[in-house]
Amino acid sequence: MSPTVPARQHRSPLHRSPLHRTWRTAFAAFALLAAAWSLAMPPDGTTDERQHIERAYGAVTGHLLAPQGEDPLVHRPGAAFEVPKSLLPPNALCVYFPNLHQDQSWVARSATCQEPAPATHAKTRVVSWVGRYNPLYYLAVGAPLRFWPTTTGIVLSRILAALLASAFAATAATIAIRTRRPLLLAALLTVLTPTTIALNATVNPNGIEISAALLLWVCLVDLARATSAVSANAGSAARSVVGGVLRRSRLRRGAAAEAEAARVRLMRRASAAAEADSVASDARLRDAWEAYFDAGAARMRRAMEVDPDSPAISEHTFSQPALLLLAAISGAVVLTVRAEGPFWFALAVGGSLAVAERGRLQELLRWRAARLVAAAWAVVGALGMAWNVVSGNDKVTHTLIAVHLADHRVSTLLRLIAVNRVGGWFSEAFALDVQASWVPMLWAALSAAVLIPLAMLRSRRVVVVALAVAAASLGITVLLEIKFLGTLGWSQYGRYFLPGLAGTAVLLASGNAAELPSVLQRRIPRLFALGAAFCQLWVLAVEMTRVQAGPNAPVNPFGGSWHPAVGSLTVLGVAVLGAAGLIALVWVATATAAPPPTPAVPLSLPAPAPAATAPDGSRVVPEPANS
Incomplete structure (x- = not known):
């Protein structure tokens, strides 16, 4: 007969998977999807990348605050740098601005229009309109450009940016899995759209801003709702911790x-x-x-063993100091990488406090570590805003693409934006730079399938705050569109408000969803994972067709006259691995094999089993059962 397996060995896959293994799986999935985009695109293959590449090269070569200049394309103010001619093709913009006419801004040709970059490292003067952005992000991802100022360095910088952004996304997903909230994991994926993954994979701070904001929202909401948002049993978490500590202390004293x-x-x-x-x-x-x-040794192992059924130390919760540390890091990133960062940070803090439990703010203020993090945020935010003022990054002059309407009434501008701009914003927030109109609709339908049932479970206060966060995110975009219409023209895009929409998703999904039938808790995230994986692959295939054969060619990521250096097949293979990892991640997170009831653990150790006698007469001490 086979030996009896202890009850605590019957665990779901989540219990069998250590925390670091879960994080590695999530990180690999997001990083592979982003790496495919990094490999697939030509230089300046995504929106405004040339500007950011030039800024990154200037930052890593010591030009943190370069002389002010004017961009020759749209006469937009920026900073002037000396960069090697080998860094970018001389006509890198041809995939976006054929013949430099703004009315033909959509790509008309494949990437074969780009002339080869000169092999010489002789310098040429360029002006980047992001040349005075905060240099911290560019210092983090631009090192390869210093040593390889060629397409190779651009790809390496993209991959480095993809790894950094994927680490934030993977950490947010790990918190959702560790706390056994698969619907929160699905809600996080609603923000990690193909646009977000594409931005993560390019030299552009917008991508890491979205991913860091997502993690910031998860940490802040869980910190603000510490006793009800994490698990159904979290109300007794403190008692379980104290009881577990006392029990283990008695066991250690007895063992000693x-x-x-x-x-x-x-x-x-x-x-x-x-x-x-x-x-x-x-x-x-x-x-x-x-x-x-x-x-x-056997006694000490039993005495030091952690009770796996305590909700305060099992997968049902996440360490409060760890959440605070992650919030500190992600908050600092959000505050610095882009000029709008302080607004998104303030929205995250305000939205989290709006749903906080009564007295929770006072508890956090009494926590010395929380006060230190708040002080650090204040310093980082003040330095970030001071940089914008000193660098002149907050000053925008007239450009060639300014729009001067005859009717300047606010009502007219709002109507014009609602009719002509909002639809494009949401389309671009889901599928960057590609004409795949049904993908945003599919993504929106999948997101609704996740978020609407969660909204029906939430209190009125949580739903109101979630809607207010969404309105504020869209509202600031509308205000900036109106403000810069006479200088920058139509300057706002859907990717800009994704850091705020992350808050709406997290607020609706952070609480317990035990009221939903278990079959829905399993099938809704899996449905979204399948749909999201397909959308990620489809948008990438359409984008590859655009740069390889042009925007009007039938979707065929293997066709066209231009191909990535590693080959189109390799790019798609990397993307398929990432999509498979994403599906596997959600499948494991929604495993429903609940462990059978575990008998109560006695306060004292059980009596040791009698020693057996071997055939040669020697005594055999039994080994403790593995757990």
Whole structure:
């Protein structure tokens, strides 16, 4: 007969998977999807990338605050740099601005229009309109450009940016899985659209801003709703922690006492054995030492064992100090990488506090670590805003693409934006730079399938705050569109408000969803994972067709006259691996094999099993069961 397996061994895949393995799986999935985009695009293959590449090269070569200049394309103010001619093709913009006419801004040709970059490292003067952005992001991702100022360096910088952004996304997903909230994981994916993944994979701070904001929202909401948002049993978390600590303390004291008694018996045995025959004495002494160490090790392992059924230390919760540390890091990133960062940070803090439990703010303020993090945020935010003022990044002059309408009334501008701009914003937020109109609709339908049932479970206050966050995210975009219409023209895009929409998704999904039938808790995230994986692959295929054969060609990622250096097949293979990892991640997170009831653990250790006797007469000390 096979030995009886202890009850605590019957665990779901989440229990069997350590935390670091879950994070590695999530990180690999997001990083592979982003890496495929990094490999697939030509230089300046995504929106405004040329500007950011030039800024990154200037930052890593010491030009943090370069002289002010004017971009020759749209006469937009920026900073002037000396960059190697080998860094970019001389006509890199041809995939976006054929013949430099703004009315033909959509790509008309494949990437074969780009002339080869000169092999010489001789310098040429360029002006980047992002040349005075905060340099921290560019210092983090631009190092390869210093050593390889060619297409190779651009791809390496893209991959480095993809790894950094994927780490934030993977950490947010790991928190959702660790706390056993698969619907929160699905909600996070609603923000990690193909546009977000594409931005993560390019030299552009917008991508890491979205991913860091997503993690910031997860951490802040869980910190603000510490006793109800994490699990159904979290109300007794503190009692479980205290009880577990006391229980383990008693077990350790008992183990120490038994070890001391065993040591005394051993010394007496050794003293008596010294008077007997030396050979027999050595054998008995050796056996006694082995039995002592084996038994002591077994007792200490049992005494140090963590109770896996305590909700405060199992997968149902996440360490509060860890959440605070992750919030500190992601908050600092959001505050610095882009000029709008302080607004998104303030929205995250305000939205989290709006749904906080009564008295939770006072508890956090009494926590010394929380006060230190708040002070650090204040310093980082002040330095970020000071940079914008000192660098002149907040000053925008007239450009060639300014729009001057005859009717300047706010009502007219709002109507014009609602009719002509909002639809394009949402389309671009889901599918960057590609004409795949049904993909945003499919993504919106999948998102609704996740978020609407969650909204029906939430309190009125949470739903109102979630809608207010969405309105504020869209509202700031409308205000900036109106403000810069006379200088920058139509300057706002859907990708800009994704850091705010992340808050709406997290607010609706952070709470417990036990009220939903278990079949829906399993099938809704899996449905979204399948749909999201397909959309990610489809948008990438359409984008590859655009740069390889032109926007009007039938979708065929293997066709066209231009191909990535690693080959189109390799790019799609990397993307398929990432999509498969994403599906596997959600499938494991929604495993429904609940563990059977586990008997209560007694406060004292069970009596040790009697030692067996081997055929040769020696005593055999049983090993403790693995758990």
